């Protein structure tokens with residue numbers, strides 16, 4: 001029996017047996033294994049999360065809103081929460097998967113911290129954004145159709161106060177075919193080292209192909225500047241996964 005207050009932590013075996021090819025979705029079966037899946041699949045994830053607290057602390061401003069767009073189970077939301085020392089800030093997590101938001105509520109409740117967290121089960125493309133100091137898109141923009149990415153980033157930049165920031169973490173692709181092959185191989189070796197079989201790796205790869213669209217670092221940088229940020233700097237990279245800090249000038 002599982003205690004609803006303590007969501008069970010399961011091992012990701014979703015792609016371990018032969019499956020029909022079907023696009024990846026953030027449904028209840030993914031939500032149940034998500035902490036294990038993301039930790040074993042995304043090189044650098046376990047480093048990026050605690051750094052989100054450190055970066056939030058540097059850019060948060062009193063009396064502002066902080067957003068975690070595509071919050072899943074709230075790992076980045078809680079890191080942001082611990083970096084916010086102002087009681088008059090609002091922290092808002094947004095995800096359009098109800099399975100994720102339901103479980104996220106439990107994790108937020110288990111985290112002993114005075115700052116309230118508002119969770120919205122909404123599309124990040126239409127959710128209201130205003131008076132922001134820190135916004136996080138931690139491996140979420142990669143799931144937004146490329147044609148809609150600039151519009152979303154313009155809304156984020158437009159809602160961000162002078163001196164505020166966006167933390168953007170993404171899987172990227174590389175201009176050079178040789179580098180693309182090498183970094184992809186290293187990512188797959190990382191997954192293998194974390195216990196995924198060749199079948200799991202190849203079936204997951206097929207399932208995410210149409211829904212997770214990586215772009216180059218240069219495309220991300222140029223678009224962040226076009227959207228209204230004044231600086232876009234790479235602060236973390238592990239293989240084909242990066243995190244960028246985009247800053248609005250004071």
Ligand SMILES: Nc1ncnc2c1ncn2[C@@H]1O[C@H](C[S@+](CC[C@H]([NH3+])C(=O)[O-])CC(=O)[O-])[C@@H](O)[C@H]1O
Nearest residue numbers: 026070071072075076095096097123124138139143
């Ligand atoms: N249009 C959308 N609107 C709202 N949510 C969306 C949308 N598209 C995708 N999502 C949501 O974005 C999340 C992406 S996971 C983020 C990890 C988290 N940030 C973490 O730090 O643990 C990353 C990954 O699985 O690689 C999922 O929960 C989707 O439901």
Ligand SMILES: O=C(O)C(=O)Cc1ccccc1
Nearest residue numbers: 037038041042171204208212
């Ligand atoms: O698993 C992969 O190969 C990825 O690229 C990352 C990922 C992590 C979690 C959900 C979807 C994709």
